[in-house]
Amino acid sequence: MSRSSWKPLFLDNEFLKQKNIKEDLYIYNRASVITKQMLGLRVHIYNGMKFYFIIVSSDMLGHRFGEFSPTRKKPIIKKKIIKKKK
16 A cells, blocks of 8 residues: 555654755664655664664665665574484
C-alpha cells in the first residue's frame, strides 16, 4: 500500500534545524525520507546497535533511511560433523 499523496514527507526535526549541511549527518530516525537536498551527503544511519555509513545517490530519493541500514544479523549455518563408526 503506498503513501497518500496529501500527506507531507516526514523529516526529523534535527535535520530541519541544520542550515549548513556540509559535514557528515548522523541520523537516528530511520523513518525520515531522503530528499534532493541530501544528494551527495555522507550519512551515518543508526540501527539500534551501530551506525551504517552511506553516500546518498539519486537512486535513493524518496526512500527512507531505514531501507539502507540492516537491523538483523545473517544466520550462520553450522556444518554438522558426522562421526564414523569403526
